[in-house]
Amino acid sequence: MRLTVIGTGYVGAVHAACLADLGHDVLGVDIDPERTAALACGRPPFYEPGLSELLKRAVDTGRLRFTTSLAEAGHFGDTHFLCVGTPQRPGSHAADLTYVHAAADALAPHLRDGALLVGKSTVPVGTADALAERLCAEVAWNPEFLREGCAVEDTLCPERIVVGVRSAEAEGRLRAVYTPLLQAGTPFIATDPPTAELVKLASNSFLATKISFINALSEICEAAGADVLTLAEAMGRDSRIGPHFLAPGLGFGGSCLPKDIRALTARAEELGKGGSVSFLRQVDAINTRQRLRTVDLAERLVGGTLAGRHVAVLGAAFKPLSDDVRDSPALAVADAVHRRGAQVRVHDPEAVDNARAVHPELQYALDVTKACEDADVVLHLTEWPQYRELDPAALATVVRAPVIADARNVLDPLTWRAAGWTVGALGRPEPGRRTGGRPCASW
CATH class of the missing domain: 3.40.50.720 (NAD(P)-binding Rossmann-like Domain)
Incomplete structure (x- = not known):
């Protein structure tokens, strides 16, 4: 044809x-x-x-x-x-x-x-x-x-x-x-065309809701001393729920999910049915709050203030295997950390040029080691496979302080701690803290 x-x-x-x-x-x-x-x-x-x-x-x-x-x-x-x-x-x-x-x-x-x-x-x-x-x-x-x-x-x-x-x-x-x-x-x-038009918006809104749901639970986990990863695994074993998109962490970004949940809400309001999807506003708010929670986590890890600190950021794209930085949670966190007075150096395997065009005030590095030199804290913000393969012992020799915030909950904390790192993550208890009457096995 x-x-x-x-x-x-x-x-x-x-x-x-x-x-x-x-x-x-x-x-x-x-x-x-x-x-x-x-x-x-x-x-x-x-x-x-x-x-x-x-x-x-x-x-x-x-x-x-x-x-x-x-x-x-x-x-x-x-x-x-x-x-x-x-x-x-x-x-x-x-x-x-x-x-x-x-x-x-x-x-x-x-x-x-x-x-x-x-x-x-x-x-x-x-x-x-x-x-x-x-x-x-x-x-x-x-x-x-x-x-x-x-x-x-x-x-x-x-x-x-x-x-x-x-x-x-x-x-x-x-x-x-x-x-x-x-x-x-x-x-x-x-x-019919109306149904076909709704399929994409409905699918993305459902996925966004699932992500924000587990991230809302991660806040409760932190307050209660529970482990959100174990919680997500247990929930995902239920065939009615499934494990996909129950991924607690920094949240979603890009050109689709944030825009689509807002567009569906706006169109529903135009049709006089705004109340039917009003919960999507909270989905959006939870997702945005994850970025602030990540900045606050970084601040706690360095002792209370980011002013004057050297911060290495791993990831600029909104997701791995992409150079897209539109509504990137990683870049939003990097910018917020910079505005709190830190010196920020960003690495990404593909998105450095696009990130620099949006945030020229930040520093950038084409090599992970260079990005982490003299860092007081490393922020893992985009889950590129390359970052999971890093050698924490080797990286510890170039940073000022071996401290990392895993905002995507994909690094192995035991491996990093064995190499002398302090590891922080959203929705996870401190090492040795007891949950459910016994130590959390994943830590």
Whole structure:
């Protein structure tokens, strides 16, 4: 099939490369000529494992090319995937549909009869139907479920494909797009556009709620002398609950979960049903509070004040296997520590350049050892695999004081303590403190 992808940011670039890998002829469209030129050379504008190789292969085969011309896109094919961003609206929790409307309006004059516009952007419920009226064309919705760091796998081996359509012809066309995946057994859920639009927001809101729930319990664990990791493990053994996303620590960030829970709340209020999801405001507040709790933990570990202290920060991206620093909890903590008077040096395997662009006042290092030199405390804030593999004994020789705050609860405290480190973590008791009538086995 001949397909176009409008918008070649994170979602669009991955989607275009994967569609080409599935055997389609794909034209990627973006208003940024530098971005399209880089993509045409097989260079993605962001870090995503496996994407560079996939993109280069698709370009080299001729199945994927890029342009800045929407007129060319309109003549290229009849199925157009809309992948532009929907950031949070300034001064509001609602989604900003400026880019969606602009792209659709610019494409409209070039659409051929029978064209299908397929939205993949995360939008408020009702957007597809409003666009259909605006364009006098058929609009379907096919939400993306990409996890940064696993986006290629999530596209080529998805857990499900959801399409919101108004006609059998549109459903048939989208089944044809994804034929190789359907033949491999991927579930295909065809529904109406409003339901499809809600699936992404509902899924992300549920995941955010699960994260904030265990983080709320971590506060209780600290006050009661309980161990949140053991609590999470015991809860996760319940098949009705499951272990996924019961990960106590610094909390979530990025361009999806925070924005999506706010957008769902805002849209519910517009529909007169704000009370039904009012709990999401508390989910958001708990998540934000984890950042302050981490700063307070660092302050306690250095004796009460961060002013004048040297602080090493491990991690700048909002999650591992990504260079994305949008709403990064790690950077938020680094900035807060800096504002409390500390000298902060940040390391990240991929996100240093992006972090420096947002927070040039912080210091940065391309080597973990350099970042930790003369540190009074080390803050582990993004759970990159490289940090779990660090040798605490070797690292102890370069810091001023062997003190670490594991804000992601993934380091082995026994190993670090054996190397002479003081280890602090959110939601976990002090060593030797008794819980439930016996010493906590995990410590």
